[in-house]
Amino acid sequence: MENVWNYPRPPALEPVALRVRIDFAGRTIAATDAAYRVLETSHPPVYYLPWAAFTGCALEPAPGRSFCEWKGEARYWTIRAGDRAAERAAWGYPDPAPAFADIRDHLAVYAGAMDRCFVGDEAVTPQPGGFYGGWITRDLKGPFKGGPGTMDW
Template sequence: MKPRPRPLPAGPDQESVWAYPRPPRLERVPERLEIWLGGVRVADTTAGFRVLETSHPPTYYLPREAFLPGVLRPASGGSACEWKGQATYWTLVSGSAVAERAGWSYERPTPAFAPLAGHVAVYAGLMDECRVGGVRVTPQPGGFYGGWITPDIVGPFKGEPGSWGW
């Protein structure tokens, strides 16, 4: 197993992902969450959640009703999370833009994550743009995880090259 990386120092009004817990914690998000695809804002809410887990930037979950009608389409496959349960995948469609398996949800989450039922997370890197509180996010590196990085979060982040064993 690789040694734990050296966390970057958190400045004023910043959070270190290395201070996040394991198992992860679920929190309500007071900020506005927005997602664009195909040049259209396809989701908008102030009723989201974020999941905080050691070494990961937050993963944001929006209520299904925050998405424009027809944007979310069931996708094949699934996966399991030891903390949240069995994941369902979604393809997002907006005009001619199609993002295959770009979203996921936990339709019957574990009791600790029960509030996530009916909420969908998306890979920011497969969208035109995602915002938290009006700030454009950077996708979590590596393409496997779905965290959203904002300037108030410091790493290093799981998903970066060489981080698989963290």
């Protein structure tokens, strides 16, 4: 078991040893063996997939930006596949801070906006709330930031 309260602050970046897959609109829209995950205290990991993994969908720039004190400025993307669209469902750091340079040209995706997301053969559970984008797997121990009453943790 990994306890998210043992994750570091500032966050750590590490490669993922398992295949990561995203299904949306009845198809696989992204799959890779070259994902990274960001580990931050109290959060389930956020998975970043290379742009090249997104072959089953269209990615369109979405309005708005946000700023992470560790990674830098994030930009958002709408995912379109078939007749479905998930507005602002993906984000990435086009010019990340040096410690996160490996996630340049990568995107993270809100699991709750997709049909299913997988790490290895396991379907993930989205992090609670709508702000953070962590993916919960059965080997994680919380509690997890994001649900009601946890924004000030």
